[in-house]
Amino acid sequence: DTGVSQDPRHKITKRGQNVTFRCDPISEHNRLYWYRQTLGQGPEFLTYFQNEAQLEKSRLLSDRFSAERPKGSFSTLEIQRTEQGDSAMYLCASSLGGGRVSYEQYFGPGTRLTVT
């Protein structure tokens, strides 16, 4: 068990550029979650996948955001036309889950995005 990994750890980009983040979950976990955390706040849910299916998206996830999990393994989160308000820590988590009960989520170290 190597844990959840995220790449890159830090990303600085200019406003208007596109960025893509990658998350590799714990291998046997079928659920994968994306959260966003701004300074001094708790993480906010963005979206989640069960296997390759994206089952829920938050209203926070504007049309500029898209997430994929093509083979039910790793996931990518893309932000198009970045804005300064997108500056945040983007956290990925994975868990086992099914039916009504979900098990605890294991978090990656996060990708810190700075939009200048």
Place this chain on the structure above:
Amino acid sequence: AQSVTQLDSQVPVFEEAPVELRCNYSSSVSVYLFWYVQYPNQGLQLLLKYLSGSTLVKGINGFEAEFNKSQTSFHLRKPSVHISDTAEYFCAVSGDNQGGKLIFGQGTELSVKP
């Protein structure tokens, strides 16, 4: 809709003193409750969880929490803190048929002083 309120944004305490970090939640469905810890520039680490059963839950690093359904609370306690416990602590709730997504409180910064 679910929500979590952490009643203290900062808690300063001296080393070896007891500490309680307060968390209240609201939910219209059955809940699962969690406490996570976050050290600077790191992801979140699970301290403990309440899924069902005994309302007193023990976690890692000597922490424990008690689920109180009537008061909709899930306060975190430790009888004697160490300098290394200095971190941000987050209470989170998840509900039945919610896909496991977590709703977090705003966090409590625990600062342990020598």
